[in-house]
Amino acid sequence: MIAARLQAEPFEAAAEQAALLAGRSDLGAAVSFTGLVRADDGLVALTLEHYPAMTLTQMQAIADQASARWPGVEGSIIHRHGRLLPGEAIVLVTTASPHRADAFAAAQYLMDWLKTKAPFWKREERADGSARWVEAKASDDAAAGRWDQPGRVVM
Amino acid sequence: MLVQLLYFAWVREMVGADAETLALPDGVATVAALLDWLATRSGGHAAALKDRSRIRVAVDQRFATPETPLAGASEIAIFPPVTGG
DSSP: OEEEEEESSOOOHHHHHHHHHTTOSSOOEEEEEEEEOOOGGGEEEEEEEEOHHHHHHHHHHHHHHHHHHOTTOEEEEEEEOEEEOTTOEEEEEEEEESSHHHHHHHHHHHHHHHHHHSOEEEEEEETTSOEEEOOOOHHHHHHHHTTSOGGGGOO | OEEEEEEOHHHHHHHTOSEEEEEOOTTOOBHHHHHHHHTTSOHHHHHHTSOGGGOEEEETTEEOOTTOBOTTOOEEEEEOOOOOO
């Protein structure tokens, strides 16, 4: 099972992984991916807006697709919303499986689909007081599309 | 048919509201028809919806296409391509 969570508060990546692995002796691989606010071009803050009625449902649908594809993988995805500062964590994907290939692949799949199918929008604030909405990247769609079942996550 | 419309990100800013409840006229039966009709409602709506390649829509919290029918829909969200993760 891969659980989805949505929160404004920070998360603790090490604690999330420790909780997943506690008491287990059947798992041979654990992957932890954290996405961070990067201070490009004078960025001073990043605000994540989202669609409350849809976001968590869509995140769980993405997680369930990963579970169906890699039944041996367990883990969680956590996505934050609200105003975040450079260096703060935005998103955490934690996976574990008996062998490393599945844990790596599922983590990448989860991130690729979170980028393209979870209803979040990033607004950048700069030191000069200007603000702009981040444009979606064609490369993100291409990254998700390479998982050869693009229609299945579009629910 | 009464529907709740939701706007997010720069679509919300350009429309000037985060939500509105509207009665859809007869003939507005698909997402594409809805966008065409909404664009006539104000300068802000028109500006926000001008480039349809930058607009995404969810009908009752599911991603939709221009052809998606609106029959029975109660909540329609209009927003830019997503940029989370």
